Amino acid sequence: MEKTLIVIKPDGVQRNLIGEIISRYERTGLKLVALKMMQADENLVEKHYTIDPDWKKNVGTKAIESYEKKGLQPPSNDPVEVGEDVLKRLKIYICAAPVVAMVWQGNEAVKLGRKICGSTESLSAEMGTIRGDYSLESYQLADGSERAIVNLVHASGSVEEADQEIALWFTENEILNYKLIRDTLLYDKNWTI
Numbered sequence: 752m753e754k755t756l757i758v759i760k761p762d763g764v765q766r767n768l769i770g771e772i773i774s775r776y777e778r779t780g781l782k783l784v785a786l787k788m789m790q791a792d793e794n795l796v797e798k799h800y801t802i803d804p805d806w807k808k809n810v811g812t813k814a815i816e817s818y819e820k821k822g823l824q825p826p827s828n829d830p831v832e833v834g835e836d837v838l839k840r841l842k843i844y845i846c847a848a849p850v851v852a853m854v855w856q857g858n859e860a861v862k863l864g865r866k867i868c869g870s871t872e873s874l875s876a877e878m879g880t881i882r883g884d885y886s887l888e889s890y891q892l893a894d895g896s897e898r899a900i901v902n903l904v905h906a907s908g909s910v911e912e913a914d915q916e917i918a919l920w921f922t923e924n925e926i927l928n929y930k931l932i933r934d935t936l937l938y939d940k941n942w943t944i
């Protein structure tokens with residue numbers, strides 16, 4: 752069964768949204784199989800965001816496109832340069848205060864994890880998503896303050912990324928394998944009440 756890494760970033764903890772965020776994942780039927788509150792360090796953040804060798808380029812391209820779509824001039828036209836800056840700012844942001852790291856498991860956990868979290872820029876994230884409902888962050892606001900986009904939560908982007916991220920944040924024995932009575936209802940072909 753698929754697993755995904757969800758991290759409540761420092762602003763989620765500071766804004767008393769731990770319970771709200773957990774409940775949004777819990778109510779879908781995904782199963783919580785690991786959870787810890789911790790202080791991340793820069794080394795962890797660096798490793799986390801460089802698992803995908805193309806992340807810097809992709810993050811930069813996404814930012815430049817967003818500026819262009821709004822008819823604005825991006826801070827730089829070089830995606831890798833933008834990506835480098837984002838990583839520096841992410842180290843400051845993610846390490847600023849404790850985070851809550853979790854592993855959620857279930858059918859299409861990665862896709863569902865992203866759907867619940869919403870897109871990167873809170874301002875364009877759909878209402879009904881965590882980022883859309885609880886944040887007003889934009890690329891411009893973040894760049895104006897020379898900080899990372901503050902958007903409450905991290906959710907793995909692909910199954911491959913999730914597996915590697917989980918291995919980075921958790922040891923094997925921190926991830927629990929247990930049965931919920933609910934699982935029968937969700938996944939068993941023949942169930943009765």
Ligand code: ADP
Nearest residue numbers: 810814837841870871893898899900901902905
């Ligand atoms: P997501 O978290 O939606 O998967 P990315 O993987 O592209 O987004 O980026 C990781 C995190 O880096 C984002 O959640 C956000 O906190 C921050 N970030 C992304 N792009 C920018 C940007 N252009 N400027 C500042 N921070 C950014």
Ligand code: MG
Nearest residue numbers: 905906907908
């Ligand atoms: Mg990502």
